[in-house]
Amino acid sequence: MKFAKVFEQTLVEDEIPDDWIEAAIQYKALKKCIARVVEELNLLGLEQNTLKVLLDHVEVNQDETTASNPVVAQYVLKKTKDSKVIPSLKIVVDYNAELTDDYINTSIQVLRSNLEQIVHGFSDNDMKDEDSEDDENNSIEENVLISKTSVQQLPSTAGSSGKKYQISIRLNSDTKFFSMLNQELNNLDKFKKQEEDKMIQEIQNVAETLHELSRNESVKKSDIYTWRELFRLFLDNEIYFKYNDSTYQASEKSLTLVKNNLNKYNEIVTKSRILDQFKNKKSLRAFTKFLHVNEYLLKVLQFQSINTTAFRKILKKFDKQTSLNVKSRLPKLISDDHVFFTGKSLSQSICYIIQTSLLQIVPQLEDYTCPICLEIAFKPIKLECGHLFCVRCLVKMKHEDKFDCPICRYEKAVSLADGSNLDMETMQMMQRMFPKEVKQKLRDRDQERYSEVFGGNKCVMM
Incomplete structure (x- = not known):
């Protein structure tokens, strides 16, 4: 199935709202514009195969063209200050050079013939530099084949009597295509x-x-x-x-x-x-x-x-x-x-x-869990390295002469911590957001203290 049909069906199947569809790319209209580009290129003698040979099989130097290349084509896309894309087809025609390849030679002869009217349609005074600012402001008329053409005569090859021209062609159709594309975007x-x-x-x-x-x-x-x-x-x-x-x-x-x-x-x-x-x-x-x-x-x-x-x-x-x-x-x-x-x-x-x-x-509990006891880090102590521990575990580390951060090994991070490292804001948040966990943490702490004082013995009433 052709993509144009797939595009329309997908918009319907995905239940895309009507106002969204109005903003979608106008695929069919752009396809018609491409057909017009092909038509205009054909009128110039630039059928697809011919253009492919000229574009793909001849190397182009942006500053100069070697004399061994009778015709050089380059398709240029230029971005303007207002982010529009201006296309132009630049062709160098050397009227003195010939090629032995019959297909290329025939194609070039046809192209020369079609471009002859363009070349001789300009007097020497009409020849313009290819970087003319008029390129960006040129208006486009619907039924005009070529919206703008500039011709620059290049120095001829030594010992050659033929002329060499660089022709910059702006087609109406491809200019319109990129203008439409820009508007869609x-x-x-x-x-x-x-x-x-x-x-x-x-x-x-x-x-x-x-x-x-x-x-x-x-x-x-x-x-x-x-x-x-x-x-x-x-x-x-x-x-x-x-x-x-x-x-x-x-x-x-x-x-x-x-x-x-x-x-x-x-x-x-x-x-x-x-x-x-x-x-x-x-x-x-x-x-x-x-x-x-x-x-x-x-x-x-x-x-x-x-x-x-x-x-x-x-x-x-x-x-x-x-x-x-x-x-x-x-x-x-x-x-x-x-x-x-x-x-x-x-x-x-x-x-x-x-x-x-x-x-x-x-917040999720795991983001505020002490990495040592694996319970909520209530009364959190934030070390200089940024890691968070509950105060009970920090005290235990000091008693065991463990002075470096157990996570990143930051030297003396534990020994340097004191009451000023208590993160009051986080502690208040824990009380508000984790009330059950905080209550259980305090209960476990009290139970641990009791065990430390009285051991595992329990008072039994007879």
Whole structure:
């Protein structure tokens, strides 16, 4: 099936909203523009095979052309200050040189004949430098074959009476093609910014609700633990990235995996009936918004994926029908300007926001566990190296003459720690966010102290 049909069907099957479809790449219109490029090149005698020979089998020096090459063609893509791409076909014609290869020689003769009108259509006063600023401001008329042509006479080869010209041709059709392509990219950039802003606002709304709940004494022992379990499941499923690492594009999962992982997460939440544990209706509404953000992000990723594929396909088709080789060059020219075209995923920015502004509101226990006793590091002591331990374990290390950090071996980090190293802000957060764990930690501490004083003997009432 042709990609144009696949493109349309995918937009329908993925249930892409109508207003999104309006922002999608106009693939069929760009295809028609390519057909017009081919038609205009053919009128110049630059059929695909001929152009391929001239472009691929003759080396071109940007500053000069050797006399051994009778005709040299180079397709140039120039980026303007306003990020538009201006194409031009530059051809050097040496009217004195001949080739022994019959096919190339015949092709060149046809090309010379077709370009003769262009060359003699300019007087010496009309010949312009190829870097003329007019190239960027030239207007395009719909029915004009060539939108702009400049001719520069080059020095003839020593001992030759023939003339050599460098002709820069701007076709109407390829100029229109890149103009349309640029507009499509701009439309998708606006779409991306608009949808990203919507999702960020939704995430911020959920974050505000969580902040409110985390400071509410009546819900902290119930809803906060439910939220923690929901977020733990979310992280464990690694929905968007391997090991949930949103900083490396190489770890990003395929669209199919993202969809499957999100469905799996929803199934686990539903089957476990964990949402029934919410005591506050605000929590349930906030989690519904959280799910909606992820489902919405999946939809945007689907839209991004099919459009990115469409751009690659249309450039491949342009090259296949013209041999002008823009597929490898154009992305390098515009990659910094258009996010959709490069394939950079929107999931990177959204997942980063989810992690930094949402998941951290309800921290996971393992992030605040003492690496020695493997319990919550209540009354946390932060060493100079940055590692965190509970005060009880730190005291034990000092008694055992262990003065270096047991994690990174930072010298004398333990011996240098004192009361000023107590992280009061983290301790208060632990009391608020991990009340059950803190209570158990204090109970274990008291039990340990009792054992140290009285040993394993217990008082037995007779």
